[in-house]
Amino acid sequence: MSEHTVELTDDNFQQTTGKSGLVLVDFWAAWCGPCRAFAPTYEAVAKAHPDVIFGKVDTEAHPDLGGRFDIQSIPTLMAFKDGVIVHRSSGALPRGRLETLVQSLKTLDAALVKKAEENKRLTEQGIAPPGVDPEAEWDEKDQEWAHGPQDDDGEKHGVWKYWRADGTLCNECHYEHGKPHGAFKRFHESGGVSQDGEFVQGELHGPRTWYASEGFTTERMHENGVSEKVRKTVMTYDHGRVVGVQHFDAQDRKVVPSTGEPYPDRPRDVPPEAEFHENDDQWAHVHVDAEGERHGLCRFWTAEGELLWEAEFVHGSRTGRFHSRAEDEYADPRVAFDEGQCEENLAHGVWSLLDANGKVVLTKDLGVAQGEDELRESPVFSNLPRKASEWREYAATCAEARKYREAVLAVARAAACEQRHEELAALLARVVLPRTPENAQGIAGHTLEGAGDSWAPMADTLVRGGDAGMLLRGYAVLLDQSDRPRAALDFIHAAMLLHPERTEFLFTRGLILANLGLDAHMNRDAEALAATEPQTARFLGTYARCLFRKLDFWPAEEKPHSTYNGLPEGAGQELTAVHRIVQKYATRLQLVRAAMVKRFKPGASLPWMPPDLSALLPGGPVELVVDEFDDEEGETISIDETLPIARMGLPDLARAARADWNALTWLMWACGERGVAMPRAVAPPADFGHAAGMASQRLWRSRDRRVTGGRGAKMSNSPGFPFEGMDIDELHPNLVGIAEQQYADMQAMFLWLINPAHVSPWQDNLRGS
Template identity: 55%
Template sequence: MAGVPVELTPEDFEAVTQKPGMCVVDFWAPWCEPCHEFAPVFSEAAARFPDITFARLDAEAHEAVAEPLGIDAYPTIVAFKDGLEVRRVSEALSPEALDRLLVALRAVDVSEEERRKTNRERTEAGELPTGVPEGAIWDDGDEEWSFGPKDAKGRPHGTWRYWRADGTLCNECIMVQGNPHGPFRRFHEDGAVSQEGAFEQGQLHGPRTWIASDGFTSERMHEGGVSERVRKTVMHYDRGTVRQVEHFNGDGQRVVPSTGEPYPTRPAHLPEDAELREDLNQWAKVTLNADRERHGLTRFWDAQGQLLWEAEFDNGRRHGRYWSRAEDTYADFRVHFEEGRAEGDFACGEWALMDAQRAVVLKRDLGLAMDEQTLARSPVFSNLPRSAEGWRELAKEARADRRYREALLATARACATSLDVQPLKQGLEELTLPRTQDSARQVADSVVGNAGQAWAPMADALMRGGEAATLLRGYAVLLDQTDRPRAALDFLHAAMLLAPERKAYLFTRGLILLNLGVADQVQKDAEGLAEAEPDTARFLATYARALFPRFDFWAGQEPPSCTYDGLPEKPAQSLEAIQQLVRKYATRLQAIRGALLQRYKPGAAVSWLPPDLSGLLGNGPVELKQEEMELGEDEQVEIDETLNLEMGFADLTLMLRGDWSALSWLLWSCGETTFKMPTRIAPPAGYGQAAGQASQRLWQSRDRKFRGNSSATKPGQGFLFEGVALGDLHPNLVSIAERQYAETQAMFYWLNDPDNVSPWQSNLRGS
């Protein structure tokens, strides 16, 4: 019925979309929120365009239709004309954008679309499309054909033209000795100009204009949040540097790019090239280099034209003078302005805080700026321990050289070692800018959130008065992630001394202690966290049990069970092969155990480590192979039994867990109940159930991991993992269960098929 979308089925899809005339299909999915938001927009358009057939297809329910069409995002709107697909858009369009698409559909010349389709097929076959001259060259990177004259050295020289894969002209420009020089134009598929401007010796110079099309086009214009109402954009260049950008509607009126609304009146005293930053509701005068990075003086004003801040930039980084309004920013209520310098984005040298009359209230030397590479190499981040006196000596040396960032960080480590926080508080008071509590926390939170994976920004925030406890905790997290847990613990303890009321820091300490293998203290921290953050405490306690389980004989502790059919009755590998695999598991486990022991002081008692399995290695460790193997004619499988013992502590313990589980079940499958070399194959009655259980639990873990709350395993349901039901496990802990059962399944796959060579074959870990 005209004016109402048709609900399609696989049976009528072809009949509806292939009939003469125009048709648009909305491919949607029931779980897709943008799809539901777009549905009324689509239905309302159907009433406005009665000459076009509107249809909807539940792509999830009818994968057999959607998958061959390559529909992999929702919603996707596909437009057909006379049975030919002429356009697809994978997003929820606004009513205005949808109307524009539908109007363009009316103007489509099907014979021209057929010609372009044929040309694309010719390009894919390496043949010239019709309309492209002989001698044209295809560029895979730009996905364009190009042709033009060359000079005596073989460089493009003269007028060059470029064509799309479909044979439509997309660009023409003048080349001089290999560089663009002079006017250029780009074109929409229908031949209308899409861009025009000029180059001067390879650099854009003067106005560069984008012109929108009412037809279908692959030319880019409405990107980065630019409204469909914008029909022309002019970017003014000065030898590669962008000086100004203007946007216009169809009537030639200047508009705000994101909304298409009329551009507001600029305050009279601002420079003519000051532009509105609509996201901030501020005016800005920004000079950009050829890479569109800030370069030179940048100034921002509020909506009424009051100067907010100005700074000098050098190729995208603050470098030089900086000035800003600073009311309600600093602890001294008199401060209204701040002024200082920056190098490479970081504050340095003398900074001044001034009152409303620009009189100086406070001056502070922020010392030398330190870039990312320099600070990252600093000894303050070393994982090697020092005495408190050693850290104080390092702080003294750094302070004498005006390396105040290092001085404060070294002082933090000294305080963590001595448990005396006063020197750190004194250093912060003497060296950093004194912000209000709210401002300090805002600075710290912003830097940790945006640049918490880098060394220099957090130190810079510390000098600018950012809240020290938050920043030191940020360093603790970064150090732990880069496998320096001892250093991480020092910074975290310094943060806890500064902010002892923050119970959440116990969670951070628990993660660091896990990386140090201090299992008992982690459980205590989880208990201390339980009242303030019970969910986090449960996660920490379960994570600790997962990394440091009780390494006894895991297999057969509960009767294995699964719901799969066609399970094996007994192993298919020979006793000799099984014995050799036991030696390989024992070799790996002994190597991991040794690597973990090396992380402790000699002679340390590590209660949680698994028992010594050297009794399974009568003649010592066996060879672990790394090779490739052919399976049939077309499949190649990699086998990698080797170990990377340089990985982090947690990864080593998880690898230990996976191998321990696999070895336990391997021995159990031969009838053993302890870690002894089997001398016969006597599988227990539940052997097949155990093999199936490993695969089923792996599938359940992956289903829970990837589908979350929509998985088949609901909260409170599923097998128990370290005392917690699978449905209640945090996603990170589900990944640990998945890893364990992937290793156990691989062992059973090997055990049940004599054609398999090793459990470490790359094809044995599917679900």
Template identity: 60%
Template structure:
């Protein structure tokens, strides 16, 4: 079987995994992209290791095999030797790492593994395993046994030893009155030294050295992209602060950590401590504090040793002077350098742009640095409406206080309200650093990508010359996500005034308008996108229909059908229970309806709201309950209550699910309109209706999980006029949610053992 992976099934699983030698199994699933990427790497390794057996197990097709092994993520690699599991790794391994792992597995001593397994069992029983002194104590936090002398106050004092749960020695450390002080060593399971170094009053000081092992080990070494060629790593500490990290191969030659290739020659004029940053292809001199944060002067050079930038840091934040090269960055071609001040990572005060001789070309005051908390709670992001003059007055006051970030953002809102972009353009020209268009766009995009969910970095980027349209749109998205759609719309309109050519902003506006409940305007924006971005336009229109459907009697839209067997024949709940559940659905819908209406101006016509269901309530709303219920050996939660603090879109989706469940409940009782059932007279296709809800829930989940592996384009049931196979993944979840609620109702209705459609155990597929 060597040379190609074997497909495992229940019929051959034991035979393949328990044979002599090493068997390596790749646990995967067809819908898993990392699994597909790892498959050719795994297959190629099978060719290079003909003495091993390679096998693959489809966890989706053979859940009965993978579930007992506790496979929690895929791909997962498990190696067996003589039927005993000897190693497990999650995630797709690069080819080099896989080869290195396989090379170590062949030398694994199965007898030793069995001995360690027996020791772990003793540890589980609270007994020190073989090799661990009887007086040792188990620390569940560190998962280690420990033993050593103590001082009169009971503190660790002297040489202490530590063992793993399997009884192998993992650490020796000199303690002084409870604090590490002196040399320490860690060990691989084989007994080889894995680390050694020195503590000084609890702080690492001097060289701390890691050693690789050719044997299997749980000690950390080749992590975070470090090549298997690295056999020794030395980290130099100065009272807990890392000063330098060096990597060496098996011959003792210094190497680049990610490739294991020889380390390049440092330019002669750079400080001795400068290290190559492979990810940037730059030399760096970085000092860190005890927490590993930048602290002190930080400097970066290009590969040839030309200084790129330098900055002063305090505990991880830029604080003080900042200088950098700035060629092709600013609109004035004479600018070659920039320098200024930073406070808590943000630019502030006077900044200068310098020419090649470091003569000042331009200075600009960037005002006060404003932190995350200050900006997050600023009135400039308030969802309350103001007049254009109101925002202009806010901007004038902010500018007088040197709060230039807020001044510009308030000016953006004023311009959005007045539809006059000129004051914003003038403010940007006067207050921000004048970058070239490509530089401004690149800076804004990088900040939005890295910090688009934070308020202060984007405002700082604006002051440093980042493109305003991109940043204002990002603020619009952030405000919309934090349930401030009116403010979001102002910022989005300001962005559109600055960049009217960007039709993609219509999509952003459409999403904001949906959160404002303005469905008709959304359809207009979708029409504007249809010729250039038809897929985006289809998404917007379908999303609008999903959030604001026509609330009529939904079972009338189509005859139910499904392909399942064993369908229920009719309701099993008594009429009184059915009537009470109808009242609860009606109470929930009326409550959501009232909350949605409250969010609009008094007297506003909200055409998409569902009809008034008060005739179903008779004496008025009923109590919505929350309690636990014992169901067999399990405790099931029943929660009929509502969270009305959600955004408008989330409330409408909640409404959609309840509406579907209620209308199908009335249909299941024989009703054809919104009337309280007085008898149970299920239609002949009752089972088809119940089965359809479950089948469509399963199809939706399959489409969401498997993506293209689910329903194919053009296939599947219709959801708001679009076939499931054509539905955007973000909209598939809406269909899934609707049918989960409808299924829960049918499960309850068709089984008298259930007590409520809101049982937590009724929404599985």
């Protein structure tokens, strides 16, 4: 035997795995991250078990072996005992799990495995194997044999038994008139009990206990991070609801489940009902309702027994009194605790900051709680502009009603209107809890990470003292994503007024300016970022070029070229079909143009806006269809020529215009035109095939860059291409989708043009690569 892993090949696999004793085989590949992560564990366990052969199969070098054993995912671990397959699992195992598996496989009797395989073959033939009641029936859903008595209505009634396909007993359960009621037991293959407990009218009630096995078993208990050192787990139920979980080692000592180490000593002030949560290093005493939601008083302590926080809950929502440790969180160093009232997870009313002796240091009225629905519809988030005086008037109305959240946000918009921050800073100082800068940024970051797409949590965090600049920026992002860019611009400007030193706000403003079509301003923000954040500046500038490129006759700007073989020689569609599709593109572009025009003042002239294509539509817009048909192979093909204009922001419209314009002008070029005009004939240029191949090649390169980071291109040595002044491999991943969309539409157009059997470039089967 060897203390190291053995490389297995087509030549030595059968000889090695057919030996007597235990042989493990790891199917892996060099490109597989989990495989590489598992390799050191596999090597370490191999050294610890010199009596076992640990083999490795490189599935890239030996694909026939992978196919022979139907390896669908890697790493896959197989085990052979005396030449018989005794184990198979996918995914990397932690060392403890692998050690336990090896130990259990060592004790496994290969003869019993052979017998189990024979029994499984009987089951496949519909024959109950030895050990199974001859009258048992196979349950295809549960993959078990089942047998037991029934009542007069044909419901299960009495003790039912269940067997695995290999004939081993796996479960005994008592039923009353179709419902589990009474004791039940599950069993390991060895016959030892793996679980026991009791049902009451179909619901688990009382202790349900799992027992580990020293031998091989398919029964599971060491999942979700539970250590192999855990040998017994007791889960207590109250009529189907879990109310407690305890874990024990081989000496029946209570242990921490993730490590198997002895449970920590309970501090004096922590009640006996509290459980230790090792992931948080905390003690917790939580009351829950019938749905498992927190309900009633919930309390949490440090591992040493110091109270961290306590709060009242109503069916999962923090509602009622809240009290928390707050050392080093507030600007006043005397503050050790904060407390106040909550309503549906939102702070409201008077909150107090207390010193270590419970004496009040400061109180703040945080006003009424304003929920998600109320804030979502608040006028403060309107995209319509108002004067600063009007925002102040609205803020005063809100403040009178103790709606301090809206009051702050309204004054923020007034500040943006006048580009002055003094009034906003003064209001913040008056109505929010005064935290340290570090803590203010911390709680703001936590809210933005977990609830940055919701309206109420950010406002609540604002009055609780979260960093105002970060939260106003959060609202700017949310409003921009909701296609309210004018409101978004006000909030980012308010954030910049409070914190002019934070250059990251320039980037956010640049993205908002994109939604406003202000490309020149975007470029100025990119220039301002260049000195401190050159990569961000490059992204912003490239994004502006991608969205706001002048729509002239693009095919005149480059000579098509492709390295693909088998390029098409010409078009297959008739001129009438070409005219129909030209008018489809023109109709779509006119819809995009109209949607863009609505966003600007009358008479605005923007060089990047789609030109008026009404000359291509003498009879007006044509119908854009949504349809399905079956092709010659019987496959259902979907067509959708429409655009979701109502749901599209300006960047979406610009991307759609870019893709359609590119496809339209290349269609005209492919018919022999050298400018924007209705084709007079279908007369493809000499390099027609290269243009079609270029579309497919660039689509593949774009998708490879987005999906694999360019790994496929590197392996195949596929050439790149420039896109808006940057090589596709240098283009930011968040911008690659623009190139992908453009070349997907260009490829679809050429595939349609080449094959007269195709109905529309908007067929869903023409965009693969």
